[in-house]
Amino acid sequence: MSDDQVAVDRDKNPAAEEIADWSRGYVRRHPQASLETLGRQVIMGGRAIRHLVTDIWTGKFPVGEFVHQAAFMVKTSYVPTIAVALPVSATLSIQFGLLAGQVGATSLAGAASGLAVIRQSAPLVTAMLMAAAVGSAICADLGSRTIREEIDAMEVMGVSALRRLVVPRLAAGIIVAMALTGFSCFIGFLAGYLFNVYVQDGTPGSFMATFSSFATAGDLYLAMVKAAVFGTIVTVVACEKGLNTKGGPGGVANSVNATVVASIILLMVVNVGFTEMYTILFPRTTL
Template sequence: MSAESVEAERVRSSAVEEIAIWGRGYVRRHPAASLETLGRQVILGGRAVRYLVVDAWTGKFPFGEFVHQAAFMVKTSVVPTVAVALPVSATLSIQFGLLAGQVGATSLAGAASGLAVIRQSAPLVTAILLAAAVGSAICSDLGARTIRDEIDAMEVMGVSVLRRLVVPRLAAGIIVAMALTGFSCFIGFLAGYLFNVYVQDGTPGSFMATFSSFATAGDLYLAMVKAAVFGTIVTVVACEKGLDTKGGPGGVANSVNATVVASIILLMVVNVGFTEMYTILFPRTTL
């Protein structure tokens, strides 16, 4: 075998070895790291919920911090939520109105758009806006405190970071998510009604009658439960990413980006699970 052939074989072996090393490293860095992160988030969320219940029962809940965080979340997310809920609800109303007209069931446009807004649009739009606006703000705040060693200083002084910083944000996230979801339901219903009546020449009485006939209280309960769970997911993910920040200011930016992406992915997966479980447990017998 010539020297050129030996060298070529050595290069190929080296390339294959490097690819194998990179593949093993990728498995460690991404899927395994993702499972570790999810585990930390589950543990953090469970401890935060437990401390929330215990502190509220014993009177140790930091109410002032809760009010401050809730006001900040509302101020940050209410305008974007309304700005997104209006066009989404109008689009759903237009599409359902066109579909109902094609099958000769224009009287059901109100029921279809109402169910879509209450069950899916309102809680999901609110959660996504919370992840983008509130989750990023929470992560950047806790991430900045982490890289400035404020979190370590609090632990050294005996102050529980979980109870002092995470629990009030969790409670505020749940309350604000439920309130904004209810507000989004109203905005979505109003937008659907206006578009159906004034743009698609629908009948106001028919819209109201079908909406009230098919949109039950259970749909609103489902939306509120979704909102509470979505608010918990967004807050826990943001807090975990912020407290786990490393690498200086660049690490804060990476944590914020990871918070938004991970929150939205989890929200979509959990929303599918909620929808399927509700459909199985409470099936619709008629349209």
Template sequence: MTPEPVVTGREEVSAVTEVVDRGREYVRRHPRAALETVGRQVIMGGQAIRHLIADIVSGRFPFGEFVHQAAFMVKTSYVPTVAVALPVSATLSIQFGLLAGQVGATSLAGAASGLAVIRQSAPLVTALLLAAAVGSAICADLGSRAIREEIDALEVMGVSALRRLVVPRLAAGILVAMALTGFSCFIGFLAGYLFNVYVQDGTPGSFMATFSSFATEGDLYLAMVKAAVFGTIVTVVACEKGLNAKGGPAGVANAVNATVVASIILLMVVNVGFTEMYTILFPRTTL
């Protein structure tokens, strides 16, 4: 039998020291790396929006690539959006219906569930699915091009990768996010109505009356603004991570993972900010 290796106390101490040193190095370098990444994303987002406006005005916008990317995004995300919007809306309807019944305000179930879907559920569900499905696909596409040095080849030939690759994806991401948010609002409202009427024994007239009494055009405007901002965040983060991917296929996989995580965190933070600002600026329209 082969004797088992004996680990001395000195080797254990050296291993612990190495782990501690690596932890300190990570803590020291991570904030700087995070700030650099955020800075690159902010700069890329500003330049992409500026080029988008300039190219549309000057007639140089690549509409063919835009249509192709928009079709790809819709094909990738519309089925998951519907599949997630239905159970989320049904869950909100059930919870608000139970809460309204406990406080004796069953007539407000329609308003509460409907507003929750329009203000929060629809834009957030759409954004999360865009980050998971579309953002990861964009990052994988651009990352694979980056490691094959196609991006460098474009720059050498005098073709701006930002205007050729990022700008049409940004426009498509904004448009698709807004369209899917509107579709998700309809699906969510329909699911809440059906559950309230046919499962919770609510009345159709009460549901529609309370919803129309509390819901305003500002709620839909808020959802559309959220969708445009969320689509911009997802697209810019995915493009920045993909264009800066390094280290071969493993680097692309790490970039895709970082895209999804960073996008979801940013979406949650921005959603909280939008909700608080809307509540402060328009207090009379809140429920």
């Protein structure tokens, strides 16, 4: 095919050629853009944690903003957390109860559901609800300030946006994530107990005995560490996306969507790593 014919084909279908060019450019740009975004998030997270420690030590930590953000996060996420933790815990209890009945070990239903709730369900439910509710709200707030040039105005006046806006949100995200995880553990335990005893005709004593025998304090410590890390991830990703918003109101919407998606993907990857490391470092030799 000659060059004239190629030019004629492009002239006949310019939209297809534009889409093809954009697709090839996107494939080339996307890995680099992803790495740059991850790098900005790691740098921001490290700086925010460093400023958090130094500000608390020197007494410069903005306590009022921290309390305001923590109250906002709790108000935004505690009802969805309850609404999701109840059916998830009930589903786990039903499935483990049926499995235990099939192998003739109905007395172990409490242990199985308890381990699942404390180790996996409670931290993940809390983290995903924080990513969907809290993370999107943080990103929308900071993104709106960015496109209105409020962040630039703060920097011009010598006020660090990182220390004034990101650090208190980071501290609030960690505390609220740990508190909601503990609350989710209680809700999950209560839902599993009620379903096992009143729906699956289990015995209360057996449920409590196996739960307390198999669910150790180390499992709760793991859940709290997960919650702290998950809260850090959600807050840092939301703040980074919000502070780098471009393109007006449409850019805010895109940043919010990217925040939720990126946070959930990172949470799943980190959760797998935590689970594998805990299993390797603290193996269970007996049942």
